[in-house]
Amino acid sequence: MDRNQIAKWLEAPAKMANKYSLHAIYFCTGCGIIEVPPVITARWDAERFGVIPVATPRQANLFLITGYVSVKTLRPIIRTYEQMHEPKYTVGFGSCPVNGGMYWDSYNTIKHLDKYIPIDGWIAGCMPRPEAIFIAVTHLWTLIDKDMAEGYVRYRKSYRAYRRNQEMALGKLDWPPLYPVSDEPRGDEQ
Amino acid sequence: MSKSLREELESTFKNIQVSILEDSRMAVTAETHSVLAILRFLKDAGFDHLSLISAVDWIEDNVFELCFILTSYMQNDDEYTDRQKLHIILKTRIPREQPQVKTAIGLFPNAEPYEREIHELFGIDFEGHPRLTPLLLERDYEIPPFRKDFDTRKYVEEVFNSIPPIEIKNK
Numbered sequence: 001m002d003r004n005q006i007a008k009w010l011e012a013p014a015k016m017a018n019k020y021s022l023h024a025i026y027f028c029t030g031c032g033i034i035e036v037p038p039v040i041t042a043r044w045d046a047e048r049f050g051v052i053p054v055a056t057p058r059q060a061n062l063f064l065i066t067g068y069v070s071v072k073t074l075r076p077i078i079r080t081y082e083q084m085h086e087p088k089y090t091v092g093f094g095s096c097p098v099n100g101g102m103y104w105d106s107y108n109t110i111k112h113l114d115k116y117i118p119i120d121g122w123i124a125g126c127m128p129r130p131e132a133i134f135i136a137v138t139h140l141w142t143l144i145d146k147d148m149a150e151g152y153v154r155y156r157k158s159y160r161a162y163r164r165n166q167e168m169a170l171g172k173l174d175w176p177p178l179y180p181v182s183d184e185p186r187g188d189e190q
Numbered sequence: 191m192s193k194s195l196r197e198e199l200e201s202t203f204k205n206i207q208v209s210i211l212e213d214s215r216m217a218v219t220a221e222t223h224s225v226l227a228i229l230r231f232l233k234d235a236g237f238d239h240l241s242l243i244s245a246v247d248w249i250e251d252n253v254f255e256l257c258f259i260l261t262s263y264m265q266n267d268d269e270y271t272d273r274q275k276l277h278i279i280l281k282t283r284i285p286r287e288q289p290q291v292k293t294a295i296g297l298f299p300n301a302e303p304y305e306r307e308i309h310e311l312f313g314i315d316f317e318g319h320p321r322l323t324p325l326l327l328e329r330d331y332e333i334p335p336f337r338k339d340f341d342t343r344k345y346v347e348e349v350f351n352s353i354p355p356i357e358i359k360n361k
Contacts, residue, residue, distance in 0.1 A: 072328045075328070100350075105342045106342065107335040107342050107346070108328075108335070111351065115355055154356075165353050165354070169349075169353060
């Protein structure tokens with residue numbers, strides 16, 4: 001353990017523990033998932049950074065959206081995100097989740113993913129190198145330190161708006177709302 | 191070998207154009223009502239694998255073109271003759287106003303997902319298909335999205351870009 005960080009550990013042990021044990025859900029969204037196997041195996045070895053891929057969303061707290069999101073994929077992405085435990089962090093990988101990328105005029109691709117689920121950070125590029133994932137992870141550490149990686153708080157607060165956008169894209173959703181959606185807008189909701 | 195197949199086809203069916211594109215590729219253009227008969231003929235002639243059904247929208251000619259691509263399985267080396275190296279493209283044109291053809295499932299059962307996909311993306315109706323339900327798409331489209339008169343940019347502008355962004359409020 002780094003001696004310089006002992007003060008941080010004593011100050012906020014839960015935050016430090018979250019930082020160094022990011023469990024990434026292995027969700028193959030698009031073409032970007034091809035970068036993930038070298039990242040988690042011997043060549044780049046993501047475990048140096050405390051990132052481990054896990055099988056189910058219940059065990060994960062880091063969600064990498066790797067590549068373009070079709071309308072049909074958006075549904076499992078939302079369900080996966082809602083199943084993850086808090087604190088949970090989302091990183092959009094590649095230029096397609098940012099604004100559609102090369103699918104900017106496609107009839108069946110979601111253009112801006114942050115309209116549907118909160119995103120804590122973006123990795124731009126098509127494709128980003130595997131090193132970019134580690135840069136993103138170190139940036140995410142900084143964000144967690146400064147309490148800025150709080151997409152899940154945003155999701156809880158603006159859940160009405162997120163749910164409305166999800167319904168605009170997918171039609172009627174066949175699962176109940178994660179947080180109560182009341183008819184009267186409260187002060188902390190949109 | 192392929193020359194004799196060409197002669198056989200031309201002598202059996204009327205209104206058919208056969209052209210050899212390369213040594214290993216032959217294109218057959220036929221009318222819609224004789225497509226199933228030609229498929230049956232080619233299947234009996236040894237082309238027992240339907241690799242693909244695809245569709246093209248020729249909007250200037252006001253037709254859809256369906257392409258059936260047939261090859262044959264090469265089971266043993268001694269059966270690997272010139273005839274079995276051949277790819278056959280069977281093309282037929284159907285009017286855009288009434289896009290209806292008979293399904294090829296009876297001959298090639300693997301035509302089912304291809305026909306479903308073409309029905310979904312081009313709106314071509316396959317008579318006798320057991321389930322023409324949505325396969326890939328999640329939303330309803332007024333015009334099937336692979337038709338040339340489907341304006342993708344207008345659609346994106348109307349559907350995806352009209353969804354408002356989430357406002358991030360400062361604490």
